[in-house]
Amino acid sequence: MDATELFASAGRLDGYDEVLRARARLVALHGEQLRWRSPAAIRFRAELDEVVADLTLAATGTAALADRIRIHAGRVADSP
């Protein structure tokens, strides 16, 4: 049993976590700069905020998954 691939996967997930957060920030920034003012714009912004929150949530899930994989990899490495 080799934990190497598990640690490598966890590392890739760390990178993905950062990418998701950066993309969430970029979408939020561009959304804030939209000059659209109307009831439809208010509705759209609310949806955009939800998507940004979803992206951030996915990033948090990614980080948690990476931690879980590292714990598993540690147990694998310690097992006889």
Place this chain on the structure above:
Amino acid sequence: MSGSGSTVVVTGGADGIAAHVEDFLGLAALLRTTGTAVDDELAALGAASLDWALLTTETADPAGAAAIRADLATLIAGVHAVATRLAFLGFELVTAAVSYRATEQQVGASFLHRLGAALRPGGSVNLVAAAAHLSEGELLYTVPRELACVLPDGRPVLHDLGSDDSVAGVLPPRALSDLIVDLSARNQGRPGEISVSVVVGSDGRRRAIVDIPGTKSWNPAPVTDVTSVGTDVIAIAGRSTSYERGIFAALDDAGIGPDTDVLLVGHSEGGIVAVDAARDAASSGR
């Protein structure tokens, strides 16, 4: 705009339809690429190799491997859902951009078509044919200037309606809000109805307040209403209108001369006419 041998096209602006459309399309492109990217990047993480690693190591930690598989499935489903929503929002923005453009063209074409129909036969400006090629700036500035030369305007006829015993007519305004309330009351009146109120200040000086309501008739064909949309076009072009000349006639009729301070309070078309009247009064010295 050009410089250093290259051409730069400047569109949009701080506000307006073109700026909105550019905003929409820019953000739509970002949302679309973000949605595709988060999906592709997730695929590039190598879920298959992680699966294989879990398969070969799960005997050491079966519960941990199962939890990882469950978390991974949740993450993949969540990212797919976000990617779909991003694509949908991008599509929504593109739809809004198309709708804005179509509405702009329809409103512009309809407005000009109706105004064009009201023009005298053989008028010097073929606006209907040009409508499809007009920019927002042309619609706002060039078209009114051209139309103002050919739209009929007529002359004002003054009808004295007597004293106004309503609250707006009796109580002198004490604040800006009072002026707005009075103007709002006057807006409910008949087409062409304005008011000239004379107030005497604590210094004993007489001053006049003129309430000038907005457009009452939206029919672009020639009408006898001095507050018609034709007046809008002529006033926007900065030309003297029957409405404006009617204001001066009413001031004369009320005995308001050049030595009396006059406050012109206008709503919409009334505001445009007020600006034109103030400018013309200042330049003529009245």
